[in-house]
Amino acid sequence: MNFKSRISYPASRIMSLGVALLFSTVFFAQAADWTELKRCRLVESPFNDGDSFMVECAEAYRGGKQNRFRLYFVDTAETDSNSDFKKERLKEQAAYWGSDDLDFALKMGMSAEQTVKKILRSGFTVYARGEYAPTMGRPRYYALIKVNGRWLDEILAEEGLARIYGKGTHLPDRTHANTHWARLRQMERAAKSERRNGWRTASAVPDTPKEPPAFEPHDATTTRTAWIYSTQDGRKVSALPKGTAVAVIAPEEQGKLRVRFKQNGKVYEGLCDKRNLE
Secondary structure (H helix, E strand, O other): OHHHHHHOOHHOOOOOHHHHHHHHHHHHHOOOOOEEEEEEEEEOOOOOOOOOEEEEEEEEOOOEEEEEEEEEOOEEEOOOOOOOOHHHHHHHHHHHHHOHHHHHHHHHHHHHHHHHHHHHHHOOOEEEEEOOOOOOOOOEEEEEEEEOOEEEEHHHOOOOOOOEOOOOOOOOOOOOHHHHHHHHHHHHHHHHHHOOOHHHHHOOOOOOOOOOOOOEEEEEEOOOOOOEEOOOOOOOOEEEEEOOEEOOOOOEEOOOEEEEEOOOEEEEEEEEHHEOOO
């Protein structure tokens, strides 16, 4: 995207130097490469499920030894249906397995949670890059988890307990994200052929699960004053005026999009609510 041709800010819209410094030093720092956190254990939390959990590691990360992490590459079903948002999520998750039964998806979510507890009870290693995973409450970060020499996302796909969906990344050994997506798909096909867990009704669905349309980066404009959230910890850090042009570069969870825009001659990234863009 050519920002010089797309964005022109009147003087009244230029932010103060102090805010610009906040952007450059706190908010928009690009995620560093992998941090390896050894000797980790699960911490009991009401927010834990099959793909997101509180973890305590021997070394501190982001200022503390306890952090919330969310798996790259996979999405397990919700473990309760106490909100309209979660019911809608369960509907999508059930449909992935070819079902319209929300209780079925709920059962798969609880099975994934219990399976993860069992697999991780003897300790594991977390790999994180500082990428914020949108959520409510305490900050949460995307991560890969390795246990007994295997990636947890692979185990969940292999067991038919997760849909292959969400945010991807290159692996710590520099394996390309597309290579890992393909490996997960191969594992999923095996799980379906053996009718494991979510795929127990596999005969009712096509050979390839229905997926959301592939995301395409695109230009957009704010339709109102739009809050910008930190990619590091999810805090509100600024607001873009109505009519601001941005480049939408990736989908995120909780109805947010990762956007890139230019301010004071510098290019920044942040998270923005999808409903505030067109």
